[in-house]
Amino acid sequence: MALDAQSNWNVEMPQRLKPSISQDTVNSPSDVSGPPSPKSSSPIPHHRDASREILLPTEIITQILSYLPRRAPSQSTFYSCSLVSRAWYSAAVTFLYERPYLTGGNFNSFVQTVCPSKNAHIRKSPLSILVKRLDMSALVHNSSRSLTARLLGRLKGNIEEFVAPQSSFGINSFAALSKCTKLHFLDLSLISASISNRLLFQALKSLEDLEILFFPRSSSRDERDLEDSIPYIWPPKLKALHLAGGVDDYFLTTHLANLPSCVEKLSIQHCSQVHGSPLRVALGRIGPQLQHLTIRHPMPRLAPGDLDYLLSQCPKLIALRVSADYITLGNLFINCDFPHHLRILDLDASSSYTPDLAPTAAHLYFQVEEGRFPDLRSVRVSSRLGWYEDSASKIDVSDLQEVMEDHDSEVPLGIPTGVWKVD
Numbered sequence: 153m154a155l156d157a158q159s160n161w162n163v164e165m166p167q168r169l170k171p172s173i174s175q176d177t178v179n180s181p182s183d184v185s186g187p188p189s190p191k192s193s194s195p196i197p198h199h200r201d202a203s204r205e206i207l208l209p210t211e212i213i214t215q216i217l218s219y220l221p222r223r224a225p226s227q228s229t230f231y232s233c234s235l236v237s238r239a240w241y242s243a244a245v246t247f248l249y250e251r252p253y254l255t256g257g258n259f260n261s262f263v264q265t266v267c268p269s270k271n272a273h274i275r276k277s278p279l280s281i282l283v284k285r286l287d288m289s290a291l292v293h294n295s296s297r298s299l300t301a302r303l304l305g306r307l308k309g310n311i312e313e314f315v316a317p318q319s320s321f322g323i324n325s326f327a328a329l330s331k332c333t334k335l336h337f338l339d340l341s342l343i344s345a346s347i348s349n350r351l352l353f354q355a356l357k358s359l360e361d362l363e364i365l366f367f368p369r370s371s372s373r374d375e376r377d378l379e380d381s382i383p384y385i386w387p388p389k390l391k392a393l394h395l396a397g398g399v400d401d402y403f404l405t406t407h408l409a410n411l412p413s414c415v416e417k418l419s420i421q422h423c424s425q426v427h428g429s430p431l432r433v434a435l436g437r438i439g440p441q442l443q444h445l446t447i448r449h450p451m452p453r454l455a456p457g458d459l460d461y462l463l464s465q466c467p468k469l470i471a472l473r474v475s476a477d478y479i480t481l482g483n484l485f486i487n488c489d490f491p492h493h494l495r496i497l498d499l500d501a502s503s504s505y506t507p508d509l510a511p512t513a514a515h516l517y518f519q520v521e522e523g524r525f526p527d528l529r530s531v532r533v534s535s536r537l538g539w540y541e542d543s544a545s546k547i548d549v550s551d552l553q554e555v556m557e558d559h560d561s562e563v564p565l566g567i568p569t570g571v572w573k574v575d
Contacts, residue, residue, distance in 0.1 A: 249266075284310060296320050300322075330357070335359050335362050369396045371398040383409070383410035393411065394418075396420075401430035402430075418444070421447070426451055428455055436465055461488075495530065496529070516552055528556055
C-alpha cells in the first residue's frame with residue numbers, strides 16, 4: 153500500500169522529546185528492550201547503552217532493501233520498513249514510491265500524497281519526484297480524465313514509464329504527456345476512447361527518449377487532407393512498436409514505413425482492417441531491420457498465403473511469432489535466402505483453423521537438418537496444428553528436437569532448446 157500524507161508526516165515529524173530526558177536516552181529508542189539472558193534472572197533494563205547501538209548507514213539499508221522483489225506484495229514490506237526509523241524511512245521511501253502498485257483501495261491516498269493541491273505552486277510534494285513508473289492499468293472508474301492529466305503534469309519531470317488507464321485518459325492528457333520528456337516506456341493499449349492519430353503524434357514528437365510504444369487500440373485516422381498525407385514523425389530512439397486495433401492499410405503504407413532504423417521489434421495483432429498486400433508492402437520496407445516480429449489473429453482480412461514470404465522480407469529475424477492461418481503448407485520455410493538465423497519460432501492458430509495447410513514438424517525438420525536454420529532452438533506450436541495427434545507426427549517432433557539439440561551442443565546460444573505444445 154502506498155503511504156498517505158499523514159503517515160509521511162508522522163515519520164518525518166516525531167513528537168518533541170521532553171527536556172528532562174538524558175542524552176543517553178535520546179540516542180537510544182525508548183520502545184526497544186533487549187532480550188532476557190538465559191543465565192541471568194536480573195530484570196530487563198528499560199534502555200540500552202547508546203554506545204552499544206549499531207547504526208547502519210543509509211547506503212547499507214538501501215542495499216538490503218534492493219534485494220526485495222519489485223512486486224505488489226513487497227509494497228507493504230517497504231511501508232513497514234519506512235516506519236522503523238528516520239534512516240530506514242530515507243532508504244525505504246524511494247522503493248515505496250518508485251514503482252507504486254495502484255489499486256482502487258490505495259489510489260486516493262497516493263493522489264493526496266503526490267498531489268496535495270490542485271495547484272502545484274501552492275503546495276508541492278517532495279515525494280512526487282520519486283515516482284519513476286506510473287501504472288494505472290488496474291484503475292477503471294477510480295480516476296477521471298482531469299485527474300490523470302494532473303498526475304502526469306505533477307510527475308512529468310521524472311517519470312520514465314507510464315501505462316494509461318482504460319477510461320480516464322482523454323484529449324486533455326496529451327499536453328501533460330508531451331512534457332514527460334524522460335519517458336522510455338509508454339503503454340496506451342488499454343485506452344477505450346477514440347484517439348486522434350494527429351494529436352497522439354504531436355505528443356510523441358517531444359518524447360525523444362521513448363524506446364517502447366504500445367499503440368492505442370482505439371486510434372483513428374483523421375480526415376485524409378494534405379497534412380494527413382505527410383508521414384508522421386516517430387520518436388527517434390524507438391526500438392519496439394506494438395500495434396493493435398484501429399490500424400488500417402493507409403497507416404501501414406504511409407506511416408509505418410517511416411519508422412526509424414533503430415526499430416527492431418514489431419507486433420501487429422487484432423487489426424481487423426489490415427489486408428495482405430499493404431502489410432507485405434510495409435514489411436518490404438522495414439523488414440530488413442526487424443529482429444522480433446509478431447503477427448497474430450484475429451485479422452480476418454488476411455488470407456492463407458499472405459505471409460509466405462515473411463522470412464525472405466525479414467532476413468535478420470531472431471524471433472518470429474505468427475498465426476498459421478496466414479501461411480500455406482511449407483512455403484514459410486522455402487521462400488527465403490538460407491541460412492536464416494531464426495532462433496525462436498511460435499506458430500499459433502485460431503479456433504476456426506483447419507490443419508490441412510499447416511506446416512508440419514517434418515517440413516521444419518528437413519529444413520533444420522539441411523542447415524537452413526542452424527540457430528533454431530525453440531519451437532512452440534498450437535495444439536490445433538496437429539503435431540501431436542498421431543504417432544508419426546510425434547516421431548517427427550522428436551526428430552526435430554534431436555537435431556536442434558545437436559546444433560545447440562555445437563553452438564550454445566543460451567536459449568532453452570525444445571518443441572512445446574501450446575493449447
